[in-house]
Amino acid sequence: MTASGPLKPTLVGAFKPRGYGCRFESGTFTLRRRTPDNHVVDLVVDVGTWSRMVTAIYVVNGPGFRATVPLPLSAFITGQYPIGGTERWQRIVANLAVIVDELDRTFLPELEQALGPAPEWFEPGRWV
Numbered sequence: 001m002t003a004s005g006p007l008k009p010t011l012v013g014a015f016k017p018r019g020y021g022c023r024f025e026s027g028t029f030t031l032r033r034r035t036p037d038n039h040v041v042d043l044v045v046d047v048g049t050w051s052r053m054v055t056a057i058y059v060v061n062g063p064g065f066r067a068t069v070p071l072p073l074s075a076f077i078t079g080q081y082p083i084g085g086t087e088r089w090q091r092i093v094a095n096l097a098v099i100v101d102e103l104d105r106t107f108l109p110e111l112e113q114a115l116g117p118a119p120e121w122f123e124p125g126r127w128v
Helices: 007-018 086-105 107-115
Strands: 021-025 028-034 040-046 053-062 065-070
Touching: 007 021, 007 028, 007 086, 040 086, 053 086, 053 107, 065 107, 086 107
Parallel strands: none
Antiparallel strands: 021 028, 028 040, 040 053, 053 065
């Protein structure tokens, strides 16, 4: 299993139905979608270039703000988490999907309600 090989299909399979596109660049997958209020949500999944460790961050971008939430990949380990083999990677991605679903259900609407919609032209620039 390599970072740009078998890891990407699992991420795309889990997050494409949730409206996310996927880009891979130098050890990092960035999954991105636009909300109905024109904010841009990024899920940044760093799989490293040499290590077999993963970290993930949920980012909401809007004009003049950026809210970031580091995602726990284990109840016992914060920060980097070992990717392991294919089965562990599939479990990691499934866990990320559950966490992102909860943030999309709770955190994101509260943030968007407080900030109001972004203009249609808003684009945060390069993918994180």
